[in-house]
Amino acid sequence: MRSYLDFEKPVADLEGKVQELKALSQSGDAVAIGDDISKLEAKAAQALIDLYAKLTPWQKAQVARHPDRPHAVHYVGQLIEDWTPLAGDRNFGEDAAIVAGLGTFRGRPVAVLGQEKGHDTQTRIKHNFGMAKPEGYRKAIRIIELADRFGLPLLSFVDTAGAYPGIGAEERGQAEAIARSTQACLRAGVPVVSVVIGEGGSGGAIAIATANRVFMLEHAIYSVISPEGAASILWKDSAKAQDAAMGMRITAQDLSKFGIIDGIIAEPVGGAHRDPEAVVTAVGNAIEKALDEFKSKSPDEIRKARHAKFLAIGRDLKA
Template structure:
């Protein structure tokens, strides 16, 4: 059973009643058609009201929803002939970041992103989307390959953050993240990044220093989780809602601060309710972003990308 968000409980309860009534109506109408229609209308209005006034913390909850489409969902729907490439050529393979070659809208691309997993087994295998150093070194390797063969890079970000374990630190986690960021800034090909869920700390920015950075409407992007922020500033993780508001981590906030370039709209109810439509919408936005760079001289990408990020935070 999927997670029910706090602010969606009344809607989910109503939808459950509608589903039960439809079962009876499917056997014999019993005069339920009109009642079902009225309840569906009420549920839709409740959904519009709830999603029309979301708090920052509620958007965090939506961004983390287990039914939200993940990297491999996007790849299976949008990318033809996807060939995953594994390993960092130094230590091993990290499946928190999945990447490889494929064809997107007729063009050859390098595409990579975080995969959290969909059940206990796959979540353990993908380490809940928290990459170790070999994941970031693999990302850098794939970006260097894209640079060598003149292929655009597409990244889909969805991670709570880089894995903080002792083994990761022993193998140079900070250096691997820094190297991945450096590689983003050194490749002479178009790079488009989309935050599709959580964009947590250096674990996210390591593959998101792109020419175009987009966010789904209900995704979040921050230097630390609200719980972590609350624990540090207030010594109380329960102040996570206050922290989320203070962090300005929503797509709306970040567009205003010019940290991102574009917001991709989600249908009312969020991506976890409209996975297929969300995936196709993201595909259209990525395709439009890549088309902007068609015909752009290759040698100009590095300087423009570096200047873009150097300007952030300057008055």
């Protein structure tokens, strides 16, 4: 069964009627309803196109968090061959919120990081809803430094509401771990390509997304705080998250205008969850093109280009 978001109710009603008619046509009834099905399918498809052509920032946030949206493990599973997962930070323990490992991407040996939210209750608990603890970011540092040592391009798939804010995480140095992971990205002499596949939340996201090229899926979001968190601070009411989202400029389209990201990867009408294979292929194509840009560049050139990219952010903006 397909999951629908609240604002998708008109489409859900139409597609529900299509399914009812299809079930009726298979029940052996002699009523010719083929034309009715075709008309309803066309109407539902157009309704979906119209709806997704004018999504608000808050609606995009809902799409970015859709439970059926492909997660990091889906991209790794379809884009990375000879996958060898790596675990642990060699200090405290393993953090399943960040998946990491080595593999081959379209013939290139690569290192990979990804924030994994999980797709059902069991996996969401296992991966802590994609909210990494210090050991997760220290594991990321291990992988970044390993990639740098062996000259492996680094790919990262960003999808987190933010770093885990628990007491234990703070006691083990959450802020320092995030800062050092960001620093490791900046120091790497290999190409780093990041894709925000769902939700990019604050330092928890940028810790693995301080990259030469940062892409976002069309309906992904990326911000310094969640809309709910911003609403709680500004109005002491998380229910005003929709108002916060409107003013925070969290969409891929806004961030592309500001020069925060380097490109937007189109999604199928209705979101990535409606055609995961097509989205994974599009992401793979964007990554391949980005890596090709750095084929002939030296480690020092790659590093300097990354520094220049982030130092340039905000310089040309007008109030």
